[in-house]
Amino acid sequence: MNNNPNLKIAAIISSVLALMATCANAQNVETKWSVGGGVAYFSAPFKGAKNKTVPLPYIGYEGEKFSASILGLSYRVFGDENFSVSAIASPRFQLIDPKDSTFMTGMSKRKSSVDIGVSAALKSDFGAFNVDIVTDALSVHKGSQVSANYTFPFEVGKLGVMPSVGVTWQSSKLADYYYGVRANEVKANRAKYVVGDATIPNLGLKISYPVKENIDLVSINSFEFLPKDITRNSIIDKKTNIGSMLAVIYKF
Numbered sequence: 001m002n003n004n005p006n007l008k009i010a011a012i013i014s015s016v017l018a019l020m021a022t023c024a025n026a027q028n029v030e031t032k033w034s035v036g037g038g039v040a041y042f043s044a045p046f047k048g049a050k051n052k053t054v055p056l057p058y059i060g061y062e063g064e065k066f067s068a069s070i071l072g073l074s075y076r077v078f079g080d081e082n083f084s085v086s087a088i089a090s091p092r093f094q095l096i097d098p099k100d101s102t103f104m105t106g107m108s109k110r111k112s113s114v115d116i117g118v119s120a121a122l123k124s125d126f127g128a129f130n131v132d133i134v135t136d137a138l139s140v141h142k143g144s145q146v147s148a149n150y151t152f153p154f155e156v157g158k159l160g161v162m163p164s165v166g167v168t169w170q171s172s173k174l175a176d177y178y179y180g181v182r183a184n185e186v187k188a189n190r191a192k193y194v195v196g197d198a199t200i201p202n203l204g205l206k207i208s209y210p211v212k213e214n215i216d217l218v219s220i221n222s223f224e225f226l227p228k229d230i231t232r233n234s235i236i237d238k239k240t241n242i243g244s245m246l247a248v249i250y251k252f
Contacts, residue, residue, distance in 0.1 A: 032061060032062060032063060032252070033059075033060070033061055033062075033251070033252050034058065034059070034060040034061075034062070034249055034250070034251050035058065035059045035060075035249070035250050036058045036218075036247050036248050036249035036250055037055065037056055037057050037058060037247060037248065038055075038056045038218075038245055038246045038247025038248060039053060039054070039055060039056055039245065039246055039247075040053070040054055040055075040056040040243065040244065040245040041053050041242075041243065041244045041245070042054070042241075042242070042243050043238060043240070043241060043242040043243070044100065044238075045226060045230075045236050045237070045238040045240075045241055046096070046100060046101055046103070046104060046235055046236060046237070047101060047103045047104075047234070047235050047236065047237040048100075048101030048102055048103035048104070048237075049100040049101040049104075050100075056245055056247055057070070058070065058247060058249065064076075071090055071091065072088060072089050072090030072091065073088065073089045073090075074086045074087070074088045074089075074119065075087045075088075081123065082122070082123050082124070083120075083121070083122050083123070084120070084121050085118060085119070085120050086118065086119045086120075086121070087116075087117075087118060087119075088116065088117055088118065088119045088132065088134065089114060089115070089116045089137070090114070090115055090134070091112060091113070091114055091115075092112060092113045092114065092115050092136075092140075092141075093112050096108075096109065096110045096178065096179075096235075097109050097110075103189075103190070103235065104235060106185060106187060107181070107182075107185045107235075108182070108185065110177060110178055111140045112140070113136050113137070113138045113140035113141060114136075114137045114138055115134035115135065115136060115137060115145065116134060116135065116137040117132060117133045117134030117135055118132070118133055119131070119132045119133075126152070127150055127151055127152035127153070128150070128151045128152075128153075129148070129149070129150050130147075130148070130149045130150075130151075131146070131147070131148050131149075132145075132146070132147045133145075133146050136174070140177070141173055141174045141177035141178065142173045142174075142177075143170065143171040143172070143173035143174025143175070143177065144170075144171045144173075144174065145168060145169065145170050145171070145174055146168070146169045147166060147167070147168040147169075148166055148167055148168075149164055149165070149166035149202075150164065150165055150166065151163070151164040151204075152164075158209060158210060159207060159208070159209055160206075160207070160208040160209075160210075161205075161206070161207055162204075162205070162206040162207075162208075163203075163204070163205050163206075164202075164203065164204035164205070164206075165201075165202070165203055165204075166201070166202050166203075166204070167199060167200065167201050167202065168199070168200045168202065168224075169197065169198070169199050169200075170197060170198045170199075170200065171197050172194075172195065172196045172197045175195040175196070175197060175198040175229070175230065176194055176195040176196075179195045179198075179230050179233060179235075179236070180193055180194055180195045180233070181193040181233065181234070181235060189234065190234050190235060191234055193232070193233040193234065193235075195229055195230055195233065196229050197229075198226075198227050198229050198230055199227055200224055200225065200226060200227060200230075201224075201225045202222065202223060202224045202225065203222070203223045204220070204221065204222045204223070205220070205221045206218065206219070206220045206221075207219045207220075211248070214250055214251045214252055215248065215249070215250050215251075216248070216249045216251070217246075217247075217248055218245075218246070218247050218248070218249055219244075219245070219246050220243075220244070220245050220247075221242075221243070221244045221245075222241075222242070222243045222244075223240060223241070223242055223243075224240065224241035224242075225239065225240055226238070226239050226240065226241065
């Protein structure tokens, strides 16, 4: 996998776009492809690491059962547009890179991995509820994750508005691999830290505006609220992960 940190940040934020595009395309089975680009902002939780603004590429495909994007694959094995169970696979990009901050000099770079699992989605007039259960396919972090998310789309004039609220649980193996400090990484100002399982609430907001029939201007904002099990670590100096993006998407 590519180790360029800018590409990783763009891809992380693109995951939100991929999810929103999938939800939108499900309402129109004739729309198969989405391409576009824009800019993205991402805040880094690690001490000394700078927030970044990067180019944001996007390409995705949405079929009747199969969907793919730069962030992963999904295949519906059961159900329809109202309720479905799908097999999913998605990359997990490393968070700790000693090059990002002098404070993290001497720490080992965490490897990227691929998560596989199942996703269950329920759609109704009251919104959409989604649950994902994934585990490490490459034995990198050897952990697992469960995510639950609720979205309620509505319209204000031509604007499409989609607020979301959710929570993610990460096993101790997963959270510690990407946020912990190992014994051989200890320094005078960096203590050993073992992260237990972590529960991370999140909020999101997507706003879309139809510029033309198949072209949308899209703004997406996401907020993750890191728990104390993570923020008590000496390498963490922010309690919130913030991601924002503005992009133009063409659907055909």
